[in-house]
Amino acid sequence: MASDTASDDGYNNFLSFLHSAGSPAANGDVETATASRAENPTESSKESPDYSRTRVKRLDASSRRKFVSRRASTTEERRNPFAEREGNALIWRGVNMTLTTKRGEKKKLLSDVWGEVPPGEITAIMGPSGAGKSSLLNILSGRSRSTSSLSVESEIRMNEFKVDPTDIDVRKQIAFVAQDDSLSFTATPREAIRFSAKLRLPRITTDDEIEDLADKMLAELGLSDCADTMIGGALIKGISGGERKRTSVGVELVTKPSLVFLDEPTSGLDSFSAMQVIKVLKKIAHAGCSVLFTIHQPSSDVFNSFDRLILLNKGMVMYQGPVSDVPEYFAKHNHPMPPNYNPADWIMDVANQYSQEQLCQEGFFSRDLRNLPPAIVPKDKELLDSLGVSWHDDVSDDEWKHVGFGTEVRLLFKREIIHNTRNKKGVGARFALTTFMAILVGNIFFGVGGDSSFSDPSEFNSHFGAMVMILMMSMFGTAMPTLLSFPEERPVFLREYSTNHYSVIAYFIIVFNSNLQLCYFHTSAAMASVLLSIAYPLVGLQSGFMRFLSIEYGLAMSSTAVAVLLGCAVEDPNMATEFLPLLFVPQLLFAGFFVRTDLIPAWLRWAQYLCSLTYGVRLALLAEFGDCANDPSFTPNLCAQLLDVNQVDENEKALYWSILWGLFLVFRLSGLAVLRKKATKFY
Ligand SMILES: Nc1ncnc2c1ncn2[C@@H]1O[C@H](COP(=O)(O)OP(=O)(O)OP(=O)(O)O)[C@@H](O)[C@H]1O
Numbered sequence: 192m193a194s195d196t197a198s199d200d201g202y203n204n205f206l207s208f209l210h211s212a213g214s215p216a217a218n219g220d221v222e223t224a225t226a227s228r229a230e231n232p233t234e235s236s237k238e239s240p241d242y243s244r245t246r247v248k249r250l251d252a253s254s255r256r257k258f259v260s261r262r263a264s265t266t267e268e269r270r271n272p273f274a275e276r277e278g279n280a281l282i283w284r285g286v287n288m289t290l291t292t293k294r295g296e297k298k299k300l301l302s303d304v305w306g307e308v309p310p311g312e313i314t315a316i317m318g319p320s321g322a323g324k325s326s327l328l329n330i331l332s333g334r335s336r337s338t339s340s341l342s343v344e345s346e347i348r349m350n351e352f353k354v355d356p357t358d359i360d361v362r363k364q365i366a367f368v369a370q371d372d373s374l375s376f377t378a379t380p381r382e383a384i385r386f387s388a389k390l391r392l393p394r395i396t397t398d399d400e401i402e403d404l405a406d407k408m409l410a411e412l413g414l415s416d417c418a419d420t421m422i423g424g425a426l427i428k429g430i431s432g433g434e435r436k437r438t439s440v441g442v443e444l445v446t447k448p449s450l451v452f453l454d455e456p457t458s459g460l461d462s463f464s465a466m467q468v469i470k471v472l473k474k475i476a477h478a479g480c481s482v483l484f485t486i487h488q489p490s491s492d493v494f495n496s497f498d499r500l501i502l503l504n505k506g507m508v509m510y511q512g513p514v515s516d517v518p519e520y521f522a523k524h525n526h527p528m529p530p531n532y533n534p535a536d537w538i539m540d541v542a543n544q545y546s547q548e549q550l551c552q553e554g555f556f557s558r559d560l561r562n563l564p565p566a567i568v569p570k571d572k573e574l575l576d577s578l579g580v581s582w583h584d585d586v587s588d589d590e591w592k593h594v595g596f597g598t599e600v601r602l603l604f605k606r607e608i609i610h611n612t613r614n615k616k617g618v619g620a621r622f623a624l625t626t627f628m629a630i631l632v633g634n635i636f637f638g639v640g641g642d643s644s645f646s647d648p649s650e651f652n653s654h655f656g657a658m659v660m661i662l663m664m665s666m667f668g669t670a671m672p673t674l675l676s677f678p679e680e681r682p683v684f685l686r687e688y689s690t691n692h693y694s695v696i697a698y699f700i701i702v703f704n705s706n707l708q709l710c711y712f713h714t715s716a717a718m719a720s721v722l723l724s725i726a727y728p729l730v731g732l733q734s735g736f737m738r739f740l741s742i743e744y745g746l747a748m749s750s751t752a753v754a755v756l757l758g759c760a761v762e763d764p765n766m767a768t769e770f771l772p773l774l775f776v777p778q779l780l781f782a783g784f785f786v787r788t789d790l791i792p793a794w795l796r797w798a799q800y801l802c803s804l805t806y807g808v809r810l811a812l813l814a815e816f817g818d819c820a821n822d823p824s825f826t827p828n829l830c831a832q833l834l835d836v837n838q839v840d841e842n843e844k845a846l847y848w849s850i851l852w853g854l855f856l857v858f859r860l861s862g863l864a865v866l867r868k869k870a871t872k873f874y
Pocket residue numbers: 290300318319320321322323324325326327341
């Protein structure tokens with residue numbers, strides 16, 4: 192018979208899970224739990240399992256380590272993505288989410304939601320649109336927290352410990368598959384799964400074992416045929432949407448997590464692929480993992496393969512318990528399921544068709560009747576020791592640790608090289624555009640850099656214009672693509688960072704290097720094609736090729752640093768486009784072309800020190816016109832006048848270089864700080 196609390200079986204499993212490890216609580220502040228009682232007269236406290244009799248276990252670090260070593264000590268076990276693992280149960284109650292509208296009205300989006308995800312089972316969250324499924328999943332996985340207009344309250348436990356899932360260390364214990372697949376578009380499914388395994392499994396795992404893990408995961412998810420096809424994106428055609436979704440699932444499951452959350456893992460999949468994903472989730476659950484996911488309109492086969500169901504309706508728990516009890520539970524509450532009906536459709540029909548008041552009167556929405564045992568408020572390390580599923584650094588044996596910083600950087604670097612090599616369209620378009628612009632500029636300014644320009648005022652102006660134009664082309668050509676591409680790459684970074692792939696510093700080093708490389712590629716390509724073979728000889732510049740190249744490179748690097756900072760700060764590529772004027776207009780205004788900097792209002796003049804173009808131009812002026820300015824044979828001396836108008840002082844050359852590279856460093860480090868802040872707040 193189905194119970195009114197609708198979850199006795201789950202509770203009993205859960206009780207035995209808590210009983211299994213044995214030793215009583217030792218350290219930690221114990222919090223006394225109070226069980227809320229049903230107001231509904233049909234509920235009886237006798238039907239509530241008595242959690243107060245449960246002895247609270249505490250796994251110490253050494254017993255956890257022994258378990259881990261025993262479990263994955265053979266290479267066979269390490270090769271198997273479905274190897275047996277110790278489960279972690281997640282239990283929650285009193286989850287409330289309240290929105291305060293602009294008019295000050297309070298709207299309850301989640302109301303006293305309770306439940307648990309026992310290890311070894313798959314639990315689905317269902318409910319009508321707007322019921323609060325994603326909100327609940329986000330709160331439980333630490334991706335939602337109180338803001339000025341949204342208040343979030345919850346009491347969440349992992350095993351016997353009270354946890355705050357917004358804490359990055361707790362969040363890293365939960366594998367989370369988001370609805371939008373943030374995957375690197377130039378990687379293949381095999382590479383994406385392998386990358387995740389290499390960075391997240393303990394360093395004892397060999398490359399061979401990782402290959403096997405990836406192969407098995409690809410086969411289970413039906414991805415073997417497209418394993419070596421690029422994932423693809425807006426520019427590059429890649430695998431299908433369903434295959435991409437399954438790759439996202441594989442990327443998380445290959446790390447053998449003990450807790451997995453998935454936001455609509457079957458959306459956009461046909462019924463065969465959906466069943467394939469659910470089968471993999473069941474397999475991982477049978478290995479000891481706890482699986483929780485939201486789902487829309489499952490087929491009856493998919494629905495019947497769930498172990499447990501949480502049915503939300505208007506932010507409240509309408510049903511919670513084993514899926515096998517659903518027909519009896521609904522029948523008992525005046526809604527017997529018609530024969531040959533998909534149970535998922537039936538419960539959604541009932542939830543959608545009847546008012547909350549009527550369903551409440553019929554006995555749905557039972558209160559949380561569990562008598563939870565006291566929760567332990569963990570000390571920092573104790574919590575990690577007890578959860579210890581993701582091979583954190585306080586494991587004393589080196590081989591069980593997370594891979595080192597050097598490996599993180601090496602793997603990220605390798606991926607970045609592959610990304611740049613495969614992103615032929617993006618790099619090719621840049622190269623082609625630069626070549627075209629160089630031919631245009633070279634022809635427009637043909638021969639203006641010759642010796643005669645130093646004595647002919649009109650030629651002299653063109654000579655100066657050509658020089659500035661080449662510098663600006665280089666600056667815009669490197670900074671603009673960086674600003675536009677960085678926000679696109681950011682979701683991949685945030686997903687990977689929040690799931691413990693690597694540190695933010697390792698990532699930033701790669702972005703830094705990659706930009707250096709790309710910038711160098713762009714600049715050298717520009718030099719080879721634009722300056723050397725086209726613009727430099729066509730214009731007839733005089734400063735010397737390598738000298739001009741170094742100035743152009745320094746300018747490109749420091750303006751790209753501003754682009755990286757903006758790219759770190761904005762949320763999406765459209766927003767980045769809005770910020771383009773901020774990147775370039777101040778550079779032009781403070782460079783001294785339109786107005787001398789000493790004529791700018793004093794309170795604004797400091798901004799010139801933030802504009803790299805000013806210093807790039809001053810250095811180029813010295814390189815191009817410095818010799819002529821010191822040559823007494825030119826009277827009047829146009830070069831000396833130009834240096835004077837632009838406030839260029841030969842004795843300050845070292846200062847100009849310092850400011851140029853100083854700006855590069857300051858903006859790069861600010862970008863790192865912003866990224867770090869966003870990454871630790873990511874939810
Ligand atoms: N940050 C927020 N600010 C304002 N309202 C929010 C916020 N988050 C969620 N909501 C509201 O809470 C309700 C539940 O949203 P949620 O996305 O959790 O529903 P859902 O059950 O996942 O819906 P769907 O199935 O359509 O995705 C919706 O009415 C939504 O508009």
